[in-house]
């Protein structure tokens with residue numbers, strides 16, 4: 001349980017960091033949906049910190065150590081894939097409608113919403129599922 005709380009707090013801190021940076025620096029159209037996608041990409045780095053703490057805190061068998069390293073590796077890859085998706089947000093919005101101004105009030109269609117959110121949502125769910133699987137299989141849920 002304790003480790004799940006650590007994971008939750010790490011994810012919340014990551015999301016807060018993304019929101020706060022966005023709040024003070026960014027003025028753009030369709031900000032909230034893009035921000036969701038960015039928060040999901042950034043929270044992949046929470047898993048890197050989470051598994052480094054894990055490796056420091058426990059004497060795992062080689063197999064579990066390798067699983068932790070594998071999850072760190074995948075989180076970094078997912079973060080990079082997420083960034084590549086974020087680079088294309090502008091393109092997805094432009095494909096949805098023309099003349100998008102900073103205060104644009106057009107609603108994005110399903111395709112654009114999926115293009116912006118889909119990749120980072122799937123990768124976020126994958127990381128969460130791997131991590132919950134590992135934490136629960138180690139019975140660390142009880143600690």
Ligand SMILES: [Zn+2]
Nearest residue numbers: 029100104106
């Ligand atoms: Zn627009």
